Amino acid sequence: MHFGLIGFPLKNTFSKQYFENKFEALKIEAATYSNFPLESIDLFEDLLRQNQDLNGLNVTIPYKEKIIPYLTEIDAVAKEIGAVNCIKIKNKAQEKELIGYNTDAFGFEYSLVNWIPKNIQKNALVFGMGGAAKAVIYTLTKLGFSIQLVGRTADASTGKISYDELTEAHFKTATLLVNCSPVGMSPNDQALLPIPYQYITPAHFCYDLIYLPAQTLFLKSSAAQGACIKNGLEMLEKQADKAFEIWQNID
Numbered sequence: 001m002h003f004g005l006i007g008f009p010l011k012n013t014f015s016k017q018y019f020e021n022k023f024e025a026l027k028i029e030a031a032t033y034s035n036f037p038l039e040s041i042d043l044f045e046d047l048l049r050q051n052q053d054l055n056g057l058n059v060t061i062p063y064k065e066k067i068i069p070y071l072t073e074i075d076a077v078a079k080e081i082g083a084v085n086c087i088k089i090k091n092k093a094q095e096k097e098l099i100g101y102n103t104d105a106f107g108f109e110y111s112l113v114n115w116i117p118k119n120i121q122k123n124a125l126v127f128g129m130g131g132a133a134k135a136v137i138y139t140l141t142k143l144g145f146s147i148q149l150v151g152r153t154a155d156a157s158t159g160k161i162s163y164d165e166l167t168e169a170h171f172k173t174a175t176l177l178v179n180c181s182p183v184g185m186s187p188n189d190q191a192l193l194p195i196p197y198q199y200i201t202p203a204h205f206c207y208d209l210i211y212l213p214a215q216t217l218f219l220k221s222s223a224a225q226g227a228c229i230k231n232g233l234e235m236l237e238k239q240a241d242k243a244f245e246i247w248q249n250i251d
């Protein structure tokens with residue numbers, strides 16, 4: 001069994017070590033995991049030709065959306081989200097079948113519902129509107145949350161407001177805050193998400209998709225206001241576990 005990760009650049013990635021530890025723990029000696037840094041998605045088909053033994057791939061920045069035209073099938077959740085971070089490869093006699101999934105949404109949901117109280121008021125602020133936010137928005141909507149999108153620029157077509165439009169009222173309405181932007185991610189640890197921290201209270205739950213550093217300045221500043229905080233490590237582990245489950249399913 002051969003698995004791998006495509007993205008670019010692939011520096012300090014989590015997946016290879018995580019899967020190698022998993023293969024060792026499960027005593028799956030025949031499994032290997034490779035990093036495939038692709039400078040362009042146009043190189044994807046060459047990669048498949050050169051690695052005929054591949055059974056599955058993880059997909060990371062910047063290809064979660066660009067990979068979609070290369071797939072033979074996309075599962076319903078990934079289709080609705082519009083992003084794929086896991087591919088199952090079926091090596092048929094004549095051709096390969098490439099089926100795309102989104103396991104970020106599963107990882108986020110798993111880590112969120114085990115953390116927030118069941119009776120939390122279902123309003124959330126989501127910061128940053130990129131690929132990861134799409135999986136977060138899908139999950140929060142599925143769980144019944146109303147979402148206020150916040151980013152660097154307002155966008156009337158999606159209802160996104162800019163950071164400087166945030167008022168105390170937004171923080172009174174929403175108790176769940178989710179950072180889906182890369183602000184504060186290592187090596188830019190000193191970058192602070194530009195929100196009015198004085199309105200964050202012990203009633204708030206602040207989730208950062210970033211896992212390196214373990215506590216971004218967004219999380220540290222929110223904790224200083226008494227909020228409950230959580231980083232993206234559990235989401236990362238659960239999306240990887242789900243990908244492995246998908247690869248192992250024989251159908």
Ligand code: NAP
Nearest residue numbers: 128129130131132133151152180181182185209232235236
């Ligand atoms: P992305 O597409 O590069 O950026 C997401 C959004 O963040 C952008 O669309 C932008 O939204 C905002 N943004 C980007 N640069 C910014 C800056 N300098 N200042 C303020 N806002 C900025 O990234 P992504 O793929 O969605 O990932 C976002 C973060 O989630 C990354 O840190 C990634 O490592 C993390 N992540 C974690 C997991 C996990 O399993 N824990 C999974 C996926 C991603 P606006 O234009 O709306 O401001």
